[in-house]
Amino acid sequence: MxxxxxxxxxxxxDTVGELFAKECPPEAVRWSWNDDNGRNPELWATLAExxxxxxxxxxxxxxxxxxxxxxxxxxxxxxxxxxxGPIVETIAVAAPLLAESAPAAIAERWLPGIADGSVIAxxxxxxxxxxxxxxxxxxxxxxxxxxxxxVPAENLRLxxxxxxxxxxxxxxxEWDEADAELIASGDEGLRCADRAFNRGAAATAAxxxxxxxxxxxxxxxxxxxxxxxxxxxxxxxxxxxHLADAELKVSFSRPTVWNAAYSIAHEAPDADRDVSMxxxxxxxxxxxxxxxxxxxxxxxxxxxxxxxHFWLKRSWALAAAWGDAAWHRRRVAHLLLDQG
Amino acid sequence: MDLNFTAAEESFRAEARAWLEANVPHNLxxxxxxxxxxxxxxxxxxLYDARWSAVSWPTEFGGRGASLWEWLIxxxxxxxxxxxxxxxxxxxxxLAPTIFEFGTEEQKATFLPRMAAADDLWCQxxxxxxxxxxxxxxxxxxxxxxxxxxxILNGQKTWTTRGAFCNWVFGLFRTDPDAARHSGMTxxxxxxxxxxxxxxxxxxxxxxxxxAEVFLDDVFVSDDLVLGGVNEGWGVAMATTxxxxxxxxxxxxxxxxxxxxxxxxxxxxxxxxTSDPSLRDAVAQSWMEAEAYRLAxxxxxxxxxxxxxxGARSSLTKIFWSELDVHLNExxxxxxGPAGELIEGSPDxxxxxxxxxxxxxxxxxxxxxxxxxxxxxxxxxxVLGLPRK
Numbered sequence: 169m170x171x172x173x174x175x176x177x178x179x180x181x182d183t184v185g186e187l188f189a190k191e192c193p194p195e196a197v198r199w200s201w202n203d204d205n206g207r208n209p210e211l212w213a214t215l216a217e218x219x220x221x222x223x224x225x226x227x228x229x230x231x232x233x234x235x236x237x238x239x240x241x242x243x244x245x246x247x248x249x250x251x252x253g254p255i256v257e258t259i260a261v262a263a264p265l266l267a268e269s270a271p272a273a274i275a276e277r278w279l280p281g282i283a284d285g286s287v288i289a290x291x292x293x294x295x296x297x298x299x300x301x302x303x304x305x306x307x308x309x310x311x312x313x314x315x316x317x318x319v320p321a322e323n324l325r326l327x328x329x330x331x332x333x334x335x336x337x338x339x340x341x342e343w344d345e346a347d348a349e350l351i352a353s354g355d356e357g358l359r360c361a362d363r364a365f366n367r368g369a370a371a372t373a374a375x376x377x378x379x380x381x382x383x384x385x386x387x388x389x390x391x392x393x394x395x396x397x398x399x400x401x402x403x404x405x406x407x408x409x410h411l412a413d414a415e416l417k418v419s420f421s422r423p424t425v426w427n428a429a430y431s432i433a434h435e436a437p438d439a440d441r442d443v444s445m446x447x448x449x450x451x452x453x454x455x456x457x458x459x460x461x462x463x464x465x466x467x468x469x470x471x472x473x474x475x476x477h478f479w480l481k482r483s484w485a486l487a488a489a490w491g492d493a494a495w496h497r498r499r500v501a502h503l504l505l506d507q508g
Numbered sequence: 509m510d511l512n513f514t515a516a517e518e519s520f521r522a523e524a525r526a527w528l529e530a531n532v533p534h535n536l537x538x539x540x541x542x543x544x545x546x547x548x549x550x551x552x553x554x555l556y557d558a559r560w561s562a563v564s565w566p567t568e569f570g571g572r573g574a575s576l577w578e579w580l581i582x583x584x585x586x587x588x589x590x591x592x593x594x595x596x597x598x599x600x601x602x603l604a605p606t607i608f609e610f611g612t613e614e615q616k617a618t619f620l621p622r623m624a625a626a627d628d629l630w631c632q633x634x635x636x637x638x639x640x641x642x643x644x645x646x647x648x649x650x651x652x653x654x655x656x657x658x659x660i661l662n663g664q665k666t667w668t669t670r671g672a673f674c675n676w677v678f679g680l681f682r683t684d685p686d687a688a689r690h691s692g693m694t695x696x697x698x699x700x701x702x703x704x705x706x707x708x709x710x711x712x713x714x715x716x717x718x719x720a721e722v723f724l725d726d727v728f729v730s731d732d733l734v735l736g737g738v739n740e741g742w743g744v745a746m747a748t749t750x751x752x753x754x755x756x757x758x759x760x761x762x763x764x765x766x767x768x769x770x771x772x773x774x775x776x777x778x779x780x781x782t783s784d785p786s787l788r789d790a791v792a793q794s795w796m797e798a799e800a801y802r803l804a805x806x807x808x809x810x811x812x813x814x815x816x817x818x819g820a821r822s823s824l825t826k827i828f829w830s831e832l833d834v835h836l837n838e839x840x841x842x843x844x845g846p847a848g849e850l851i852e853g854s855p856d857x858x859x860x861x862x863x864x865x866x867x868x869x870x871x872x873x874x875x876x877x878x879x880x881x882x883x884x885x886x887x888x889x890x891v892l893g894l895p896r897k
């Protein structure tokens with residue numbers, strides 16, 4: 169029994185964290201809001217060189233062949249820096265889906281590119297009407313009923329949507345099955361979709377942990393400096409208790425997210441339950457952390473001049489993406505209460 | 509990351525499970541009543557005879573030298589088997605860690621085996637009428653008696669759980685009245701049958717005589733009953749309260765077993781028609797909170813076995829388990845609908861009123877062992893680093 173990351177996993181996390189600190193500061197997130205494309209290909213290329221984009225790609229396709237547990241700390245760093253880019257879609261969902269389920273030719277067409285950073289993949293499972301980052305994607309992995317397809321980007325008809333998070337890029341994507349490559353169908357297709365959904369939900373939960381941790385850190389710094397009545401507002405018990413509540417939520421969500429990643433990686437029989445628990449807790453924690461962060465910042469937090477809103481709005485978007493807390497709580501209730 | 513126990517740990521689990529299944533008594537009356545307490549003590553002696561009363565202690569003191577992982581496994585199995593409350597808890601789980609850390613060899617040899625065997629039964633003497641959350645405000649004083657080689661105690665302790673039934677109390681006494689608030693206190697162990705001690709039981713919210721007031725009038729305590737240094741009691745006491753907040757007081761096994769019983773109750777109640785759909789969510793949420801506590805503990809213990817202390821994060825733990833316990837039992841009482849208010853002995857009470865009893869007890873969790881308001885201050889100041897003033 170050892171419910172902790174290895175030194176190597178933590179070292180890799182720190183290295184990626186340093187890269188984000190340098191290349192993805194709040195100004196970069198602000199740039200992403202204001203730029204038409206909003207994505208930095210050089211940063212993605214650097215992530216590829218470091219092995220991040222190929223982390224979940226099998227070694228036989230030029231990747232590192234690592235699993236969900238290895239990836240998790242990187243996703244949390246991406247959340248901490250509000251990194252704008254399809255890290256969940258390409259690395260956490262698409263690469264393992266292709267590696268596990270795609271016929272050899274399709275896997276060979278896309279996986280080496282994901283590993284070397286030249287291919288960006290995005291995802292649209294059943295119940296996901298809006299596709300993220302379709303404007304820069306090379307391929308869309310999409311579910312239609314019990315069938316999973318790889319749709320090359322040139323065959324997509326995109327209608328942009330506008331998210332409250334200006335760094336997100338959302339689209340409705342239309343396509344014809346005649347222009348798509350079939351990956352899996354029938355029971356195998358549904359199994360593949362379930363695995364992909366679990367991966368997306370768990371990965372998003374990991375990102376939410378990073379977002380929440382950063383909102384708490386920003387708020388702790390702010391209330392330590394901001395003075396009212398001649399003292400830092402962080403010395404007031406009401407403010408302390410807001411932040412303690414947020415820390416409590418995040419602290420007890422974090423291990424559920426680790427457990428979800430572990431269960432997926434080890435194909436645990438309770439993986440559905442473990443994933444839903446993680447996404448439920450991480451979504452709830454982000455909601456609490458974002459509310460407390462805004463409240464403790466006061467009016468300055470209610471502006472777009474301050475950076476806090478980048479994290480608030482990403483939290484709102486991701487708390488709802490891949491199933492919100494209520495959806496996942498109902499799934500846990502079903503698994504616990506409706507059998508036996 | 510590896511969430512499997514070793515073969516040796518699994519065989520420890522199998523041994524514990526087999527013994528507990530064969531021996532755990534069911535339907536004992538509350539251990540916080542006179543009659544129930546005596547029956548619980550008999551159970552504690554049975555646990556001790558099979559060396560299950562203090563599994564993590566060294567064998568020389570009555571334990572079986574179990575690792576922290578094995579201790580967690582034992583706790584899981586204990587509550588899974590429906591084991592009763594531990595009336596030895598304040599001694600084995602709260603005082604003993606302090607004796608191991610601060611006690612002399614003689615104190616260890618004197619007190620630990622009797623504690624493991626339930627020959628001595630310990631209660632805590634922290635709160636006083638004017639010192640609750642503000643523990644450093646205690647006034648009970650100890651005056652030096654050099655000739656007799658000890659201290660003369662005067663004052664009053666209160667909210668002493670099972671104080672009316674135990675034979676020893678441990679707590680803080682002011683030995684230097686001129687010292688600053690957190691100095692000048694000494695940690696002492698006091699026999700409740702000593703001349704000058706008066707104990708008065710106080711009925712709790714749940715109707716049990718679980719509380720007591722302890723009055724001390726010129727009570728003599730010899731020097732060998734001082735734990736740690738004279739005037740160094742605050743530091744010694746903090747070691748005890750961090751045990752209480754953290755792992756050793758409330759292991760996850762207890763809440764996971766309660767959450768499984770809640771799921772079972774939901775299934776039974778849904779047969780008779782549960783009208784409120786939000787209860788489904790509440791049951792799932794409670795189960796998840798217990799599971800999250802288990803997972804957080806696995807992470808904490810993974811750190812502890814590698815020498816990393818949980819430090820002030822134990823305050824987060826205390827808030828979490830106490831609040832999850834309230835949510836869980838509140839949900840159960842809601843599930844029972846009109847029968848929720850029926851208590852032990854009422855003919856139509858479901859599970860003989862155990863859920864209302866547990867709900868009432870759970871409400872004490874956010875108050876004892878340092879109120880959750882105090883814990884939130886600790887989290888803000890010592891985990892997050894917010895300014896004290």
